[in-house]
Amino acid sequence: MPASPIGPELQRLIDLLAKLPGLGPRSAKRAALYLLKKREPVMQPLAFALSDAADKVTGCSECGNWDSIDPCAVCVDEERDRSVLCVVEDVSGLWALERAGAHKGLYHVLGGLLSPLDGVGPDDLTIGRLIERTKTDEVKEVVIALAATVDGQTTAHYLMEHLESADLRVTRLSQGVPVGGELDYLDEGTLAAAMKTRRPV
Amino acid sequence: MPASPIGPELQRLIDLLAKLPGLGPRSAKRAALYLLKKREPVMQPLAFALSDAADKVTGCSECGNWDSIDPCAVCVDEERDRSVLCVVEDVSGLWALERAGAHKGLYHVLGGLLSPLDGVGPDDLTIGRLIERTKTDEVKEVVIALAATVDGQTTAHYLMEHLESADLRVTRLSQGVPVGGELDYLDEGTLAAAMKTRRPV
Numbered sequence: 518m519p520a521s522p523i524g525p526e527l528q529r530l531i532d533l534l535a536k537l538p539g540l541g542p543r544s545a546k547r548a549a550l551y552l553l554k555k556r557e558p559v560m561q562p563l564a565f566a567l568s569d570a571a572d573k574v575t576g577c578s579e580c581g582n583w584d585s586i587d588p589c590a591v592c593v594d595e596e597r598d599r600s601v602l603c604v605v606e607d608v609s610g611l612w613a614l615e616r617a618g619a620h621k622g623l624y625h626v627l628g629g630l631l632s633p634l635d636g637v638g639p640d641d642l643t644i645g646r647l648i649e650r651t652k653t654d655e656v657k658e659v660v661i662a663l664a665a666t667v668d669g670q671t672t673a674h675y676l677m678e679h680l681e682s683a684d685l686r687v688t689r690l691s692q693g694v695p696v697g698g699e700l701d702y703l704d705e706g707t708l709a710a711a712m713k714t715r716r717p718v
Numbered sequence: 719m720p721a722s723p724i725g726p727e728l729q730r731l732i733d734l735l736a737k738l739p740g741l742g743p744r745s746a747k748r749a750a751l752y753l754l755k756k757r758e759p760v761m762q763p764l765a766f767a768l769s770d771a772a773d774k775v776t777g778c779s780e781c782g783n784w785d786s787i788d789p790c791a792v793c794v795d796e797e798r799d800r801s802v803l804c805v806v807e808d809v810s811g812l813w814a815l816e817r818a819g820a821h822k823g824l825y826h827v828l829g830g831l832l833s834p835l836d837g838v839g840p841d842d843l844t845i846g847r848l849i850e851r852t853k854t855d856e857v858k859e860v861v862i863a864l865a866a867t868v869d870g871q872t873t874a875h876y877l878m879e880h881l882e883s884a885d886l887r888v889t890r891l892s893q894g895v896p897v898g899g900e901l902d903y904l905d906e907g908t909l910a911a912a913m914k915t916r917r918p919v
Binding site for chain 1: 722723724725726727728730731734735737738739740741745747748749750751752753754756757760761762763764765766767768769770771772774775783784785786787790791792808809810812813816
């Protein structure tokens with residue numbers, strides 16, 4: 518067998534790039550060739566940005582968001598409504614809600630969902646810390662913003678049970694027809710839920 | 719407006735990742751979150767692999783392949799047939815032919831295609847070096863393996879004209895029905911070319 522046309526340094530780079538979600542072995546090769554052509558403007562800055570972020574970015578000790586300051590920029594933002602905590606599975610959910618401008622309060626990142634089958638229990642998530650945070654007088658409402666999947670709903674129910682208290686309002690995102698969604702393309706579960714929770718116009 | 723939930727270090731990483739072919743702004747965010755969760759096994763090694771490859775990988779002075787040794791592993795491989803040079807547009811073509819095990823000779827990477835509209839002329843490519851390489855007694859055949867596009871065909875014709883000599887065979891990849899290809903899904907140009915160059919079975 519002839520020697521591989523790809524040297525060890527390049528092969529290692531391709532193998533690591535291929536681990537990124539959204540890139541496979543073939544697109545990792547394309548990405549590596551692109552980077553070699555753009556050494557100064559992209560490849561070297563990316564190497565630096567990776568090691569810089571790996572060094573500096575940590576989980577916020579308050580909410581679990583990733584940031585280079587602790588507490589994170591969201592938690593220290595004076596403009597935000599400190600009486601509402603929005604519970605998300607992970608940081609991508611926080612970013613999605615921020616992108617939508619849908620929440621002006623603070624967040625709490627659970628770090629996953631309860632999943633008995635995968636052996637993920639309450640102690641593997643930041644549920645204890647969430648309960649602690651809600652015990653201050655400041656917090657009046659917890660919005661549960663978890664995925665509408667089995668694990669998401671299991672986790673939501675667990676949270677509702679454990680957050681129950683006289684002076685705390687616990688809410689969740691409503692389910693229904695997405696804005697711009699055609700009824701014909703929606704699954705039956707969503708349509709049934711939207712009908713059940715129909716509202717007067 | 720509230721502060722961005724994404725700090726500057728993280729934002730810079732996302733912006734650089736989004737430049738990779740195959741990743742957009744949204745998948746770059748997903749990739750960044752993945753990397754932050756996999757700091758030890760992926761993020762730090764990737765930072766190292768990037769700067770290591772940026773330092774060590776150069777274009778082979780013989781054929782133009784990327785490698786950390788010069789001449790590259792393909793050019794120094796004693797097992798290869800030094801009488802056949804295969805001309806490719808870029809290194810991805812070389813890798814594709816190697817993956818297929820389709821060529822046992824050496825390569826020549828042009829570094830692009832002639833494109834009068836984009837101002838790419840013969841001097842912007844390694845055509846001079848190719849002609850020089852074919853002038854040794856060793857080289858008996860040049861296989862032109864360029865894309866079947868307008869620029870690819872223009873470049874192929876230019877090469878054929880300039881490589882013409884009594885003791886050099888110039889060939890090109892044949893065009894036709896891809897292996898496993900359904901006739902119904904093929905474009906008319908390919909079908910017409912396959913019919914025109916039909917062969918006895």
